[in-house]
Amino acid sequence: xxxxxxxxxxxxAALAAAITLAAPMAQAETSAPVKARNVVLVHGAWADxxxxxxxxxxLQAAGLHVTAVQNPLSxxxxxxxxxxxxxxxQDGPTVIVAHSWGGTVxxxxxxxxxxxxxxxxxxxxxxxxxxxxALSAKxxxxxxxxxxxxxxxxxQLSEDAFLKYFANxxxxxxxxxxxxxxxxxxxxxxxxxxxxxxxxxxxxxxxxSKLDYTINPDLERFLAKRMNATTVELDxxxxxxxxxxxxxxxxxxxxxxxxx
Numbered sequence: 001x002x003x004x005x006x007x008x009x010x011x012x013a014a015l016a017a018a019i020t021l022a023a024p025m026a027q028a029e030t031s032a033p034v035k036a037r038n039v040v041l042v043h044g045a046w047a048d049x050x051x052x053x054x055x056x057x058x059l060q061a062a063g064l065h066v067t068a069v070q071n072p073l074s075x076x077x078x079x080x081x082x083x084x085x086x087x088x089x090q091d092g093p094t095v096i097v098a099h100s101w102g103g104t105v106x107x108x109x110x111x112x113x114x115x116x117x118x119x120x121x122x123x124x125x126x127x128x129x130x131x132x133x134a135l136s137a138k139x140x141x142x143x144x145x146x147x148x149x150x151x152x153x154x155x156q157l158s159e160d161a162f163l164k165y166f167a168n169x170x171x172x173x174x175x176x177x178x179x180x181x182x183x184x185x186x187x188x189x190x191x192x193x194x195x196x197x198x199x200x201x202x203x204x205x206x207x208x209s210k211l212d213y214t215i216n217p218d219l220e221r222f223l224a225k226r227m228n229a230t231t232v233e234l235d236x237x238x239x240x241x242x243x244x245x246x247x248x249x250x251x252x253x254x255x256x257x258x259x260x
Contacts, residue, residue, distance in 0.1 A: 033117055141216075144165040168237035
């Protein structure tokens with residue numbers, strides 16, 4: 001090897017070392033969340049905006065302006081449009097939060113300049129163009145799937161599956177009320193693919209449900225790790241926003257710059 005080649009190799013190694021040392025410092029400088037005024041909440045499949053009913057008062061008590069999107073669940077495009085309309089009404093930095101399938105929506109919409117942070121609650125978090133059905137198939141299927149009923153292209157959960165597996169950990173009477181208002185969900189939305197992955201450019205938080213029978217908890221952990229999210233693990237089923245509202249609200253407040 002020539003002297004010049006050796007010199008170039010040494011220079012390359014030095015530059016690589018400098019970049020490695022500088023990386024943690026750069027991350028630390030951008031780690032403080034932007035102080036947000038608003039929170040937009042996006043519910044998932046087999047639910048409606050009332051699923052956030054336990055979380056909303058906690059966020060409002062902290063002084064945040066809160067909007068729960070009535071996600072139509074008719075198509076990815078319709079759900080994205082409804083969420084964009086809600087975002088357009090916000091004044092200033094906004095944290096956008098999703099539960100379950102709603103994570104697909106905020107992954108698409110979250111690139112909006114108003115969005116300061118993303119929070120995923122037991123939620124999907126697809127990459128741009130990703131086949132999320134294929135990704136999910138790499139993890140064991142939750143028992144809730146056996147209770148999916150299809151009629152005229154729309155799905156609902158059977159009462160047994162809803163109460164046992166979708167709302168496990170929720171008080172029985174409350175779970176029955178949520179079953180009664182579950183959103184009729186187009187079967188086609190589950191295969192919908194995003195063109196954006198907002199979590200690649202926006203700071204993200206993730207609440208894993210350790211007792212989830214709808215989305216595999218290990219899939220949730222994979223998604224949280226992939227997006228380098230600030231992550232909490234809750235002793236909760238899929239509806240942690242109902243059974244553990246304080247912990248979910250605390251995570252949202254952290255993303256909004258109010259928490260520790």
